[in-house]
Amino acid sequence: MATIFFCTECGFETGKWSGKCPACGAWGTLKESTRVTGKNNKPVETLPLSKPERIIDLEYDEFSRLLTGIKEFDLVLGGGIVKGMLILIGGEPGIGKSTLMLQLSEWMGKQNKKTLYCSGEESAEQIRLRSKHLKVTSENIYLLCTNNAEHIIEAIEDNKPDLAIVDSIQSVSIPSLDALPGTVTQLRETTSRLLRTVKNLGIPLFLVGHVTKEGLVAGPKIIEHMVDTVLYFEGEQRSQYKILRAVKNRFGSTNEIGLFEMTHLGLIEVSNPNNIFLSHEQNNIGTAISCIMEGSRSFIVEVQTLVNASNYGTPQRVAVGLDQKKLAMLLAILEKNLSLYLRNCDVFVNLTGGIRSTDPSLDLAILAALISSMKDQPLIEKAVFIGEVGLNGEVRPVSQLDKHISQTLKLGYEKIFISSYAKVKANPKVVKVKDIKALYSALR
Structure with missing residues (x-):
């Protein structure tokens, strides 16, 4: 070595x-x-040298997807599970990764698909107890409790399951390597060998991964580069709603999200996602409604803000579900263009429902909610704010605006504030604003 x-x-x-x-x-x-x-002592097979070919001359077979029967889960994966697909799923401890994987085994078992569940962290008794609690009763689930990656590879090759799960990749290792489980060497080599095995056999494999304090999958970034799909399980620890987000997907769109509710029987999909992101209270001070795009779907979200005189020397700037730097930029735009003094005020911004988003469509709603909190007056009833705000205070149109407007009209909203530069069909419910000064005047 x-x-x-x-x-x-x-x-x-x-x-x-x-x-x-x-x-x-x-x-x-x-x-x-x-x-x-x-x-390696094994004989090496000499492969013929490959030659460049024109792409249009290459033959290919349309890959079929294996459906789990859970629409939210299939949506995140791009329409279902592809043969030989390697999926890495990460999330904070206790958020429900192992629960989701055990339920996935049950969903596949109901379709007479054989699942090999390999656990390196829990004993067979622990998993059996959880499966009983979750009412996992399929006879097509096989359990292997080991920390040896070579044993897992042998089990996959011998049993040839329709789906394999390793929980977790940081807990398994290759004994022949002089390194501890979870180190860079072990993670890279273990993932590489598992990758070659499932690609050759055409078996989809889920790898459960630990996360760092920053919320990213622990270990080298090269693991994320090696796998086909990276999923993150998000949500507040004590919240009943969980969000499964795809940040990488070679077989579908990225940033697609699936919504689940944690119950005493495990995770169930949410039929109406818009309900969990709204407080259902009318005319709250410091509250504004916006519409964002996550993958291929649009969601109505509620932005809550609180502006209050600071009791400490340095004012606080707290953002939950948003980028902290984005909040600082929007506050600077507000002070510069409307001459509002915020230097001695604490500012808190929160996206309800535990969702996290970087969609620029939220900019206009955040500023509207801040203005409402500062003036201590509620905004216009049943109003939605959709637009990106530039550094000079101009309101810019966002992508797929027609989808945003269509979604808000379906839900019964009566006023939709957008950029005056947006090219959309004329509608009496659409209010166009050029900049945040025009927004401030429209909110009086």
Whole structure:
């Protein structure tokens, strides 16, 4: 084995340590690792050299998808599970990753599909107890409790299941490697061998991954590059609603989300997603409604704000579900264009329902809610605010605006504030504003 240094952010490899990664520029991310350089005793098959071919001349077969029967889960995966698909799912401890995987096994078992559930963290008794609580009764689920990745690979090759699950990738290891489970070397080599196995056999594999305190899957970023799909399980720890988000998908659209509710019988899909993001209270001060796009669907969300005189030396700026830097930028735009003094005020912004979003469509709703809180007056009833706000205070149109408007009209909203530069069909319920000064005047 040879010693190398491996960047946990971008996967760059180098022979010497440095405080800063030469590739991505991240500080303190180069970790010492080992590379397997020994020769394999197995005979190597000589493969014929491949030659370049024109893409239009290549033959291909349309891949079929394996449906789980749960619409929200199939939607996140791009329409179902593809043969040989490698999926990495991450989330905070206790959020429901293992519960979801056990329920997935039950969903597939009901379709007479054999599932191999490999656990490296829990005993067979623990999993049996949870399966009894979740009413998992399928006879097509096989359990293997081991920390040895080679045993898992052998079980997959011998049993040839329709679906395999490894919970979790940080807990399993290859004994022949001189490294602890969860280290860079083990994660890279274990994932690589599992990848080759399931691709050759055409078996879809789910890998459960731990997350860091920043909420990202623990371990090197190269694992996310190796897999086909990366899913994140989001939601507040004590909230009953959970969000499954696809941040990478080679077989479907990214940023697609599925909504689930945690019950005493496990996770069930949410039939009407718009209900969980609204408080259902009319005319609240500091509250505005917006419409965002997540993947291929639009959602109505509620923005809550609170502006209050600061009791401390440094005013607080707290954003829940939003980027902190986005809030700072919008506050600067508000002060610059409307001459509103916020330097001695605490500002709190929250997206209800536990959703997190970076959609610029929220900008106009956030500013409207802040104006409402500062004036201590509620906004116009049944109004929706959809628009991106530039640094000079101009309101810009957002993508797929027709979808936004159609969704809000279906739900009975009577006024829709959008950019005056947007090209949409004339509608008496649509109010166009040029900048936030025009928005301020329209809200009086």
